[in-house]
C-alpha cells in the first residue's frame with residue numbers, strides 16, 4: 585500500500601480529537617474482552633534517525649560479511665550488551681554516524697530455530713555472495729513507487745531474497761518504519777512513520793462476527809474474511825473480531841489510562857505507547873472464538889480456533905505476532921488472539937522458516953523496552 589498522503593495525516597489529526605471520553609477501567613476492559621496490548625511512547629525517537637541507523641548498519645553488515653565469521657560473532661556478541669541509548673538522538677543531531685555503530689547488532693539476531701539461522705548467517709560463513717542489491721534494481725524501484733508490496737517482493741525474487749536483503753541491511757530502500765507497508769515493524773524501538781498514520785481505505789471483514797467497530801485496512805479485512813471462512817469450513821469453529829484499527833489519539837488516551845491504573849512499568853507490558861501500536865496500522869486484529877456468543881480475548885488461547893489459527897493463519901497472510909515465551913524480544917506477553925497481516929508471501933516464508941517474531945525475521949534487535 586502506498587505511503588500515506590498529507591491528506592491522510594491531516595485527517596488523522598482532525599478525527600483523532602473525538603476520543604477523549606472517559607475510558608473503561610482495565611477490569612471493565614477485561615470483562616468485555618477488549619483489554620488487549622499494544623496500544624504506544626511519550627518520547628518518540630525521530631524516524632529519520634532509525635532510517636539512517638539502518639543505512640549505517642547496512643554498510644557495516646556488508647563489511648562484516650566480508651570478514652571472518654568468528655570476528656563477526658565476536659563483534660556482534662560484544663555489541664549486544666549495549667543498551668539502546670538516548671545519545672543516539674543527540675549524536676544524530678550533530679551528524680556523528682559513529683554513534684550508530686552499536687546498531688550493527690541488527691545483523692542476524694540469534695535465531696530461534698536452526699532453519700532461521702541457516703537462512704541468513706551461513707552466507708558469511710560460507711563466503712557466499714552478499715544479498716542482491718534490491719535498491720539498485722529498477723524493477724524493485726518501480727514496484728516500490730507503484731505502492732504494491734506484493735510487486736516489490738516479486739521483483740526482489742520472492743519472500744526469501746527480499747527478507748535476506750532486508751535482514752542483512754543491504755536494502756535501505758525497504759523502510760521497515762513505513763506505516764503503509766505490509767512489512768512495517770512496529771515495536772517499542774520502532775515508531776510508525778508518520779507517527780499519527782491513519783490507514784485508508786478501511787473496511788470490516790464481511791461475514792465475520794464482531795464485538796467492536798472492527799475496522800481494519802480493506803485488504804486485511806478481505807483476507808480475514810477468507811481466514812474465518814476457512815476456519816469454519818475446516819471444522820475449527822467460528823472466529824469473530826474483537827478489535828481492529830485504533831487511532832494514534834485513541835492510543836494516547838488508552839495508554840494514559842493504563843499508566844494511571846497500573847503504573848508505567850506494568851502498562852508497558854500490556855499497552856503500547858501512542859505511535860507504537862500495531863493496531864494503528866490497520867494491519868492488526870484481535871480475534872475471539874464465537875461458538876455460542878463471542879468470548880473474550882483472554883479465553884482464546886487453547887481453543888480450537890486458536891490452534892487452527894496458529895497453524896493456518898499464514899495461508900491468509902497473517903502471523904500470531906506475540907508468541908508464547910517471546911516477551912524478551914517483542915516486549916509483550918503472549919497474545920494468541922493478536923493477528924498481524926504481512927501478506928501471504930512473507931507470512932508463508934515466516935511460517936516455513938519457523939520464525940517466532942518479526943524482529944528475528946527481519947534481523948532487527950530485540951525490543952523489550954522503550955529507548956527512553
Ligand SMILES: [Zn+2]
Pocket residue numbers: 620621622863868869870921922923
Ligand atoms: Zn491486539
